Ligand SMILES: [Zn+2]
């Protein structure tokens with residue numbers, strides 16, 4: 396199993412190209428780029444390495460992990476896989492923000508912490524924009540095609556001779572998943588586990604209790620030498636996090 400990491404999109408998401416060397420079959424995990432230019436390094440690698448992308452696998456439905464699905468699917472024809480509980484986000488990645496605003500909950504700006512965020516959804520419902528009135532921070536959200544398949548805990552994703560097992564790790568979102576191979580000793584943890592930190596649980600449909608349960612009873616059960624590829628930031632290992640992660644020690 397070969398892995399190449401690309402940092403993409405407005406909040407530096409790790410997009411992983413994972414492929415079977417023998418058969419050149421691949422998956423792309425979390426294409427978070429929002430335009431052709433940002434996605435170019437990923438597309439170029441697929442072409443140069445002569446790889447066929449079989450699946451686009453989404454660790455969870457947040458916009459920073461889904462922005463490039465439409466572009467990548469159009470070019471590669473790959474099938475989109477997402478956990479059943481996060482599938483609703485794909486056509487409407489701004490859904491969480493919309494529901495919080497509808498409930499009159501205030502959401503702090505990612506950049507300055509101000510509570511003056513505004514959401515504007517395009518009339519065709521294909522795009523939306525969040526703007527902070529105080530610091531000018533703005534993020535665009537792009538609607539994605541719906542999932543080709545909704546996946547569940549325990550399913551195996553196969554590409555060439557490679558296999559990854561779906562582990563449902565809810566908490567950061569209801570449908571967050573991690574992808575694991577015991578044979579290759581790798582885990583793709585999405586926004587559930589980071590080097591030295593864990594995913595946010597102060598957002599729509601997130602739960603601190605659930606993420607701690609996913610971490611302690613699922614991910615921390617894996618062997619120490621498992622290499623962890625998270626949704627943001629540097630790779631780490633289960634052993635290192637077990638010893639040093641302030642949320643887990
Ligand atoms: Zn997330």
Ligand SMILES: [Zn+2]
Nearest residue numbers: 457459586626
């Ligand atoms: Zn993220």
Ligand SMILES: [Zn+2]
Nearest residue numbers: 504507527530
């Ligand atoms: Zn701001």
